[in-house]
Amino acid sequence: MASTPSTLGAILDAAAHGHFPPPDGTTTVVPQPCHRDAGVIAFTAHSVVFTDEDPRWVRATLAALDCDPLAATMNPRFLLAFMERTGRATDTTDLMTVADALPGGPDPELGLREIADPDHPRVARARKRRDEVRVWASEGGGVLVLGRGLTGRWETAIEVREDVRHRGLGRALALAARHLVPAGSHVWSQQSTGNARSVRAFQAAGYRPVGAEALFFEC
Structure with missing residues (x-):
């Protein structure tokens, strides 16, 4: 199975051409593409978190949630933890x-x-x-x-x-x-x-x- 690209830009470009991260239930953590943009993208059975925070914090926070692992990155508790950790805000979860x-x-x-x-x-x-x-x-x-x-x-x-x-x-x-x-x-x-x-x-x-x-x- 093909590996997931290491940058958010490459991941999105691949998705635009119909090539998605493997549906293996895992989460890929990549750096923010710029200071302005941080967040979470959920594909089918694979999530991408783009942040300059320590990837170990992301994985530990997700592992501590008592919820369906496939939905963990979009769980309100993780999104709230993300906001509190980074001092950022979010409006809504959108269909991309x-x-x-x-x-x-x-x-x-x-x-x-x-x-x-x-x-x-x-x-x-x-x-x-x-x-x-x-x-x-x-x-x-x-x-x-x-x-x-x-x-x-x-x-x-x-x-x-x-x-x-x-x-x-x-x-x-x-x-x-x-x-x-x-x-x-x-x-x-x-x-x-x-x-x-x-x-x-x-x-x-x-x-x-x-x-x-x-x-x-x-x-």
Whole structure:
């Protein structure tokens, strides 16, 4: 069975191409890719913890939990211990999805217009956690955010105004992001597992579920 790559970037790149860590029930601990980003990713029967903390602390803390070992890294007690150990915070555990870039530009019927200085709350949050952030507004009442996130990967997020939901705009925006990233690359997106609308929209736009992700950021 193939071994797991030793860096988070290599692990994510492999996952984007459909090659996952071995489903052997173990946890891989790798360094943070940068100071900003620490956290946990759970694949099928294999977890990856990326932190600059001592790997011995990670393994000892997981071993002390009285829970299903396959779910230990996403157990609230481990996530709380992680936060207390690092002084960081987290928002939620997200479904991590990925899609290939598509040729050509976005559907012109979306009427995407790039915003030079946005103040949308979704955009302000993106600029705290991503680099090279770009933002587009659609004529139909949506916002598309694209930037470089974890390990420099392309990440997208969308926002659809409540009064124009259920018309396929979320799916169209998610699909548009695949046309806006460079050819041959991948675009990632995270959806809160309880946000069924977002999950459906991204999967309808061709994004594949690859795991669960909990990011920890400085308070």
